[in-house]
Amino acid sequence: MTEQRPPLPPFTPETARRKVRAAEDAWNTRDPHRVALAYTPDSRWRNRTEFLTGREQIADFLTRKWHRELDYRLVKELWAHDGDRIAVRFAYEWHDDSGQWYRSYGNENWEFDRDGLMAHRHAAINDLPITAAERFFHWPLGRRPDDHPGLTTLGL
Template sequence: MWRNRSQFVSGRAEIVDFLKQKWNRELEYRLIKSLWAFGDNRIAVRFAYEWHDHSGNWFRSYGNENWEFNESGLMVRRLASINDVPITEADRLFHWELGPRPNDIPELEEFRL
């Protein structure tokens, strides 16, 4: 079961469809996650990511995620609270090439977000 903003999805097939729609809408997605807490079978992270829509409007999305895993290590629950803030292209902070964040890009805390 996943909650993403106000949307609820459950089951692997629904989650795959959800992610396809998300990544079709949120283009040139660049993400930084920071571990917040962990214990037993749960992890909490905070994050920020930048993206633009098909019209070229840029956004920075902030939030927190809570993950819960089963005995096999598979995620059984993801709760995400996310706020989207419109930004200009000049306000962007995440400028690396598409793909994983390079090692020389600072952690989220260093961006003071």
Template sequence: MSRPPLPPFNEQTAIEKVRLAEDGWDSRDPAKVALAYSVDTRWRNRAELLNGRAEVKAFLTRKWNRELDYRLIKELWTFAGNRIAVRYAYEYHDDSSHWFRAYGNENWEFGEDGLMRARHCSINEQPIAEADRKFHWPLGRRPDDHPALSHFGF
């Protein structure tokens, strides 16, 4: 199984890989999203260490069961060879209707097959008022004409 675009990345293919990742996460489908990662992928997500696609799928299932109406924007920061760095922001609410915005950075490493074999993630989040939300598209893929992350100054 391969997951184009494949490394080594150029600017165009790195941007495409980032958008494909954003689209996948905005689907909130753990089984589909987990397929972008190698069977033996390694993750660091905040204080949680994950090993393997099955743990990633379980993590994403837990995440999207508690982070409701999740909407994410990712942006390429830099790339080289088989590595990509991104920054991102996402918004969600909990089951008590409290809204949050999270900001983060990720470092990705891909195998020759285009599957992500390592993900190192740092995230900060803050409560926001519903009126302060910026991501208002219908659930699912961010529309192409919706402002990107830099537009918001995040």
């Protein structure tokens, strides 16, 4: 049986936005195994300086990530799309075990298979130390509320 993750390519502006929001929602669960299911079994990633292949490596990476990046909250925004590819910009806030807050900014390039599973993900990310007072993302852990401002509105 074929796995499908609608919306499927080729993407329109509306379906690309829905795909981006679905990814944001999944990542905000901080459930590594749930997130990994959105990728092909042999998906290839570049995340900062790490290169991963397959769902097991993705889930292991995310487990380590969310063990280190506490109180993680993410906002993604569609940058561009074409056919089976989507470019995204994002920001997320988190703190380490010493209480130091960070805002991590980045860009992702995604390529999907015909069933809407992500086959390639290339991410470039920079971390900015911030104070707790500089945070923008204050919703309860989990899905970002629909009325919470996005990156453009926040000037990010």
